[in-house]
Amino acid sequence: MAKVLLHTCCGPCLIYSYEKLTKEGHDVTCFYYNPNIHPFKEYKERLKSVRKCCKELSIPLIVGDYEMEEYFRRVAFHEDERCSICYNLRLEKTAKIAKSENLDAFTTTLTISPYQSIESIKEIGGKVAQEIGVQFLFKDFREGFKESHEKAKEMDLYMQKYCGCLFSEWERYDKRKERKRVKSNMET
Numbered sequence: 105m106a107k108v109l110l111h112t113c114c115g116p117c118l119i120y121s122y123e124k125l126t127k128e129g130h131d132v133t134c135f136y137y138n139p140n141i142h143p144f145k146e147y148k149e150r151l152k153s154v155r156k157c158c159k160e161l162s163i164p165l166i167v168g169d170y171e172m173e174e175y176f177r178r179v180a181f182h183e184d185e186r187c188s189i190c191y192n193l194r195l196e197k198t199a200k201i202a203k204s205e206n207l208d209a210f211t212t213t214l215t216i217s218p219y220q221s222i223e224s225i226k227e228i229g230g231k232v233a234q235e236i237g238v239q240f241l242f243k244d245f246r247e248g249f250k251e252s253h254e255k256a257k258e259m260d261l262y263m264q265k266y267c268g269c270l271f272s273e274w275e276r277y278d279k280r281k282e283r284k285r286v287k288s289n290m291e292t
């Protein structure tokens with residue numbers, strides 16, 4: 105059993121991840137730190153659903169600062185690698201908070217999503233753990249994605265339509281961008 109800080113991206117991804125960790129006997133604290141979520145109203149909407157979920161499931165919650173500038177500074181001129189940079193930013197902060205709170209380990213709900221790169225998260229989590237000096241408890245939560253989202257609907261939690269950053273919002277809603285991407289995939 106370990107005291108674990110669970111980096112949390114949103115309410116729907118939290119439910120299964122939290123339940124799995126507690127079933128394994130871990131003592132879990134939730135950490136909402138997502139400066140990659142834009143615009144601010146969307147960030148607040150997701151935070152609201154995390155607060156609701158934590159209240160209903162009695163999970164202790166720590167809310168990090170909204171360091172949006174830090175996200176854009178790190179990603180600027182590296183837009184094609186933005187997801188690795190984004191994972192690093194969030195996991196690095198989670199590891200630092202886990203250490204300062206005297207917890208044993210940290211992990212993340214990001215690995216529940218089939219849309220994220222689990223290999224990249226695993227690698228970055230391990231690197232950050234070594235740098236900060238606190239254990240990364242790697243978990244593959246993907247088998248619980250559907251169940252977690254069904255429970256979220258039952259709890260009437262907010263369900264987001266895009267990953268988080270402005271880039272992902274653009275890709276989600278700009279049909280021309282989508283068509284361009286499909287065309288270039290077909291050409292390669």
Ligand code: SF4
Nearest residue numbers: 186187190267268269
């Ligand atoms: S697409 Fe998602 S993981 Fe990638 S940078 Fe944007 S918010 Fe972060």
